[in-house]
Amino acid sequence: MDKENVTIYDVAREAGVSMATVSRVVNGNSNVKQATKEKVLAVIKDLDYRPNAVARGLASKKTTTVGVIIPDVTDEFFSELARGIDDVASMYHYNIILANSDESGSKELQVLENLLAKQVDGVVFMGNVIDEELRAEFRHSHAPIVLAGSVDEQNQQPSVNIDYIEATKDAVKKLVANGHKQIAFVSGNLDQSINKNYRLKGYKEALAEAGLEYNEALVFATDYFYGSGYRIAADVKNSIATAAYVGDDELAAGLLNGLTDDGVSVPNDFEIITSNNTKLTQVTRPQLTSITQPMYDMGAIAMRMLTKLMNKEELDEPTVVLPYGIIERQTTK
Structure with missing residues (x-):
């Protein structure tokens, strides 16, 4: 493997863990089992993985800025997704502009137009409404756009969701x-x-x-x-x-x-x-x-997909569907 191009994906694959887990280990998050942490650190050492080297944008000293559109900053679902996005963005030393679209289609369009006018290099879109106007803006955008926890029935945009x-x-x-x-x-x-x-x-x-x-x-x-x-x-x-x-x-x-x-x-x-x-x-x-649903991972993987698109790389799978489960608590018998 070309040491220069070792990515978080490679580490995750070798260690048999999620990309989010690698991110947590790299960022010193204590929320990882000791055995898992040791396994990940061993792989990092073995592959000579350097989070900074991955951010190839750094070589040109160009600052990469990513716009993140969130329908409601106070919604726990979206804020959890945003954490995954933010962790991967900081690994790549990307700047993030967070924009709140207030759950409304017209505002989502306006927020997207504002971000693109600021010349962001890419956008992660989390919104509940994707209408024709927004779709047209996606198509004409000079910057790649990835959806996180947002559904696109026409599958025109790369996205990360559950079924x-x-x-x-x-x-x-x-x-x-x-x-x-x-x-x-x-x-x-x-x-x-x-x-x-x-x-x-x-x-x-x-x-x-x-x-x-x-x-x-x-x-x-x-x-x-x-x-x-x-x-x-x-x-x-x-x-x-x-x-x-x-x-x-x-x-x-x-x-x-x-x-x-x-x-x-x-x-x-x-x-x-x-x-x-x-x-x-x-x-x-x-x-x-x-x-x-793995909300943190949805955000992290969406951000990782965006880094690839911003580097003009092909995506292995543009539509990523992650696993879900049901956790029984006390509102069911």
Whole structure:
């Protein structure tokens, strides 16, 4: 192997760990098992890996600046993704410009245009809405753009995600297996592709496979805020639902507290599964059962893909789909 070009990917592959783990070891993060750490350090020594040497932009003393568009800085899901992006960016000594797009399509377009006007060398886009205007801007951009935790139905942009259809399907099937026949679907705006064409699709598929009727009265769409979840709890309680799949943790926390305050006992009277396994799932009482996804890795890998594109390298796989799971806590029986 050409020592000059040893990358974090090579170290991860040789050590049999994720790229994010290598990043944590390199950055002295204590959150790594000792045995794993030793294995990674041995590989680093063996391959003579130097994080700085990888940043070939340094040779030309050119400062590389990356724009990161985040729909809501306060959302735990996106802030966890951003940590992965930031760690890899600092390994490469890239500057980051973080821009908040407030969950709105028009603002996302404006924020992207502003970043491109600042001559950023690349963009990591995390947003829930990719409309035609935004797509056109992606196509005309001089800088490469990678999506992290954002879905592009047309697969035109390189992206890192989990399989949201299958993950939702598995969550709903779990509620069906627990004996529920009337399951609410609670999510953000259904104009957003991730909700309508991925999560809702998985929900419908799970019901169909279980021989259950799809009932539009059990679909509740709002926005991703705690207060919205709290307010919608009354409607969910007054419906025939006995369980809910929720597309966002803050929304799920609001729903849980709204139901509890209204005298509904979770999980005895009503079960809930949420989607992102952010810290919020452990802050609530009872703690929320959730789909798990490697958010840090999603950010780290998206950033690594961007570094390759900025160096005019080919991507081995432009669409990366990472594994997910379901972690059982106390909002399911």
